[in-house]
Amino acid sequence: MAAQINPSILSADFARLADEAEAVKGADWLHVDVMDNHFVPNLTLGVPIVESLSRATDTPLDCHLMIEDPDRWAPQYVEAGAGSVTFHVEAAAAPVRLAREIRAKGARASMALKPATPIEPYEDLLPELDMLLIMTVEPGFGGQAFLDIMLPKIRRTRELISRHGLQMWLQVDGGVSAETIERCAEAGADVFVAGSAVYGTEDPAATVRALRAQAER
Ligand code: DX5
Ligand code: ZN
Secondary structure, eight states: OOOEEEEBGGGSOGGGHHHHHHTTTTOSOEEEEEEBSSSSSOBOOOHHHHHHHHHHOSSOEEEEEEOSOHHHHHHHHHHTTOSEEEEETTTOSOHHHHHHHHHHTTSEEEEEEOTTOOSGGGGGGGGGOSEEEEESSOTTOSSOOOOGGGHHHHHHHHHHHHHTTOOOEEEEESSOSTTTHHHHHHHTOOEEEESHHHHTSSOHHHHHHHHHHHHHO
16 A cells, blocks of 8 residues: 655754755655644644745645644645645544545645544545544653554454545654554555654655655555
């Protein structure tokens, strides 16, 4: 299966974002973690920075919104230049309407599940989505340890996607590294977010290539 590696700029130097995007040239997407200090206990960046970053790099932006009221904000990230927008189902008032709005505005629509949120209640929503994100840490911070107990959920979600004959992507985010990526791929993930495992290395672009090769093994 073709694997995509999305470096998370949460682990990059926020004062040098354009250079940090360049440092992972060859990555499939740039993962942009938007946090509002309400949905998660951390604060990062918002629409104006996404707008500037989308002008500064050719790598498409994968915006992960860890915010309250995504129904109101997500469309603005599409307008700011994001190619993919992920909202959390725990925060969305009307996930189907929101996914349709993101798609209608021209971006890929994606929905995220925190570790304690099961996939089963959302099975019927899958056709409305281009990607599903399974969090493999509690959202809020980079550099946390991968939660192995999420592997069965990844496996069950991949089965649901196949059973429905869907082409959607299955993303994992949190603690993905050379030590854990093969387990995620084996369970059925095909899009891998990696923050500290990429930006913590000497040659981030080479690390992206190495992780991709490992996931496709
Ligand atoms: C965590 C963020 C992740 C984070 C991953 O809430 O959603 O994208 O950057 O960082 P690592 O790969 O270091 O776990
Ligand atoms: Zn993320």
